[in-house]
Amino acid sequence: xxxxxxxxxxxxxxxxxxxxxxxxxxxxxxxxxxxxxxxxxxxxxxxxxxxxxxxxxxxxxxxxxxxxxxxxxxxxxxxxxxxxxxxxxxxxxxxxxxxxxxxxxxxxxxxxxxxxxxxxxxxxxxxxxxxxxxxxxxxxxxxxxxxxxxxxxxxxxxxxxxxxxxxxxxxxxxxxxxxxxxxxxxxxxxxxxxxxxxxxxxxxxxxxxxxxxxxxxxxxxxxxxxxxxxxxxxxxxxxxxxxxxxxxxxxxxxxxxxxxxx
Amino acid sequence: xxxxxxxxxxxxxxxxxxxxxxxxxxxxxxxxxxxxxxxxxxxxxxxxxxxxxxxxxxxxxxxxxxxxxxxxxxxxxxxxxxxxxxxxxxxxxxxxxxxxxxxxxxxxxxxxxxxxxxxxxxxxxxxxxxxxxxxxxxxxxxxxxxxxxxxxxxxxxxxxxxxxxxxxxxxxxxxxxxxxxxxxxxxxxxxxxxxxxxxxxxxxxxxxxxxxxxxxxxxxxxxxxxxxxxxxxxxxxxxxxxxxxxxxxxxxxxxxxxxxxxxxx
Numbered sequence: 164x165x166x167x168x169x170x171x172x173x174x175x176x177x178x179x180x181x182x183x184x185x186x187x188x189x190x191x192x193x194x195x196x197x198x199x200x201x202x203x204x205x206x207x208x209x210x211x212x213x214x215x216x217x218x219x220x221x222x223x224x225x226x227x228x229x230x231x232x233x234x235x236x237x238x239x240x241x242x243x244x245x246x247x248x249x250x251x252x253x254x255x256x257x258x259x260x261x262x263x264x265x266x267x268x269x270x271x272x273x274x275x276x277x278x279x280x281x282x283x284x285x286x287x288x289x290x291x292x293x294x295x296x297x298x299x300x301x302x303x304x305x306x307x308x309x310x311x312x313x314x315x316x317x318x319x320x321x322x323x324x325x326x327x328x329x330x331x332x333x334x335x336x337x338x339x340x341x342x343x344x345x346x347x348x349x350x351x352x353x354x355x356x357x358x359x360x361x362x363x364x365x366x367x368x369x370x371x372x373x374x375x376x377x378x379x380x381x382x383x384x385x386x387x388x389x390x391x392x393x394x395x396x397x398x399x400x401x402x403x404x405x406x407x408x409x410x411x412x413x414x415x416x417x418x419x420x421x422x423x424x425x
Numbered sequence: 426x427x428x429x430x431x432x433x434x435x436x437x438x439x440x441x442x443x444x445x446x447x448x449x450x451x452x453x454x455x456x457x458x459x460x461x462x463x464x465x466x467x468x469x470x471x472x473x474x475x476x477x478x479x480x481x482x483x484x485x486x487x488x489x490x491x492x493x494x495x496x497x498x499x500x501x502x503x504x505x506x507x508x509x510x511x512x513x514x515x516x517x518x519x520x521x522x523x524x525x526x527x528x529x530x531x532x533x534x535x536x537x538x539x540x541x542x543x544x545x546x547x548x549x550x551x552x553x554x555x556x557x558x559x560x561x562x563x564x565x566x567x568x569x570x571x572x573x574x575x576x577x578x579x580x581x582x583x584x585x586x587x588x589x590x591x592x593x594x595x596x597x598x599x600x601x602x603x604x605x606x607x608x609x610x611x612x613x614x615x616x617x618x619x620x621x622x623x624x625x626x627x628x629x630x631x632x633x634x635x636x637x638x639x640x641x642x643x644x645x646x647x648x649x650x651x652x653x654x655x656x657x658x659x660x661x662x663x664x665x666x667x668x669x670x671x672x673x674x675x676x677x678x679x680x681x682x683x684x685x686x687x688x689x690x
Contacts, residue, residue: 320509326479327503329496330526338525342513419512419554 209389214396217389225378229397232363232374235291236405239298240359244352246299247306254307255314256336272304276362280369294366294374301362302355309351313344346420349413356405360398426490426610427453427476427578433484434471444635445471448485451629451638456608460625462615464672468636469614470582476612477503477580489578499527502576504584508563510555510570516542517551520569527574534573541569544606545599561592565599572603578610585620594652597623605648618668622661623650630671640671 191211197203198210205213218225250268254261276297283293317340325335367376375394382390413420429451436443446468453459461469474480475487478497487494489501497503502523510519520538524531542548545565555563564584571579585593597620604611604624615621621628625644632639644664646657655661 320505320507321511323479323505324509325526327477327497328523328526329499334526338522339511342511417513419556 206386206388209392213389214392217387218393218396225393225397228373228375228378228394229401232360232367232376232398233401235294235363235366235374236298236359236401238291239295239362240302240355242295243299243303243355243359244306247303247351247355248310248348250303251307251310251314255311255340261311268304268307271300276301277365277369280365283366284370289370289372293370294363297366298359298362301365302359305354305358306348306351309354310344310348313347314340316347317343345417346413349409349417352413353406353409356409357402360402360405364398426455426457427451427612428488429472429476429485430487431485432472432475432482432487434468434475434480435483446475446482447635447637449636449638451641453610453612455610458604458611458613458624458626460613460615460621460628461631462618462621462628462668462672463631463636464616464633466636467631467633469631471636472631473503473580473582473612473614476578477501479503499523499574500577502571502574502579504564504567504571504579504581506583506587508555508560508567510563510566512555515552515554516547516558516566519555519566520573522570523574538569538573541572542566544603545569559592560588561596564588564596568596568600568603572607572609576609578612581611581613583614583616586616593617593620598651600624601649618665618672619652621668622646622664623652628664628668630668642667642671 195211198208203210209217250264254264279300280293280297283296287293287296321339321343322335325339330338363374364376364379367374368380371377371380375398378394379391382388382394429449432446432449433444434446436445449472451459461472463469471480475482476489476494478494478501481495489498510516511522514522517535517538520541521531521534524534524538539548539551542551545568547562547565547569550558550562555566558566564587568584585596588596600611600613601624603609611624613620613624622644628642628644630639630642631637642664646660646664650657650661
């Protein structure tokens, strides 16, 4: 995500908003062109107008389903981030704990979550809980790994400075290592955000009740491809919105990171 | 103020033991400015870190103000080659970092921080972040950070070598001013003969592999000294020539006993 730095503030905001919109418009235009020129059956790939029509048939219903999925994503992501940060701090603090726990975490992460979804149905049934658990399982590992990387990457000159000031371990951790790790933490958060959405959708597809994943499954049963596409577009928009939300929070909390990198 | 008695340091490397320093004997008096100069690999940074308490000597003993050095001390401040400023803190907060770590009362030291920043010409930059400052300015901030501890001793490890030549000269002149004003004991590691002759009362010349004290050269030029035209150009040239000779020839000459034991009065 690159910004145009030169020029007035107004022109910068305009360019930052206009260029992505232009890119999206071109992509949609290309999609429309292909479906029209190649005369693709809407059953296989609907054209943009078909998708918009499908959305406009039941907008409130689709937005409600989107909101349900988003809620699950946010709750699960919140828990994953909180838990992931705590685990990462514990692992970075003690080599012993790290050596004991890291292989377990890697093993849990390696199991394809799709395989776990039916088990979640057995353990937790339908409803919000199994979806939220799925979100947590899918998104906590990147948070842990990137936070640990950030905590262990403190530059040597800062560590030596802390030692020369006879700072305690705790002082060094709070005053130096934690802030230094923040940019890396945000890398992990940005990776975990789309994974969180994937987790929610997997949960909803395997155990459908509400949410956009359920809509997609339902539309398959009724061969309503435009509806499925409408749900996909809504998912994509949700993903983009959450990703950029992370980026904005990063800009606010860690304004110095971009300055160092540039 | 600082006594280095038969200090040695050997490192265990992958291909055997490396004797970085061997049998260094040095006495530095209170308020003295001692430069330590030598080629790369002669152990001058190791020596400084032993005085700082960051590394332990494998032989011999080092004491500061009569006490044996075992760990970093609050009355000994260190300035490194890189400024090592915390990028998320303002200039003023960076200067106040030692105050926070030592758990002193911040309110009592804010004024001192501002005075130090004014003294080094950074008065208008108190609230800026480090990345908004040039390399020379950042190094000045790290100098202020060292001075806020009111240290008895300042240990400086090639503090200007990451800067361009003109900024180096500017900061060297400023350091001379600070030394004349505050009278702190300073041990200054450098590989610049120019800086050593400008700043030091005595210059310890180390030879490499293993690091040994080759000679101590007295610089008797009156202060304030300056680069460029001054009344003592001949003495500056003499001292520089002697240091060049010592650094660029290979034979290990024995040190004269008088020079090693002399204390600056």
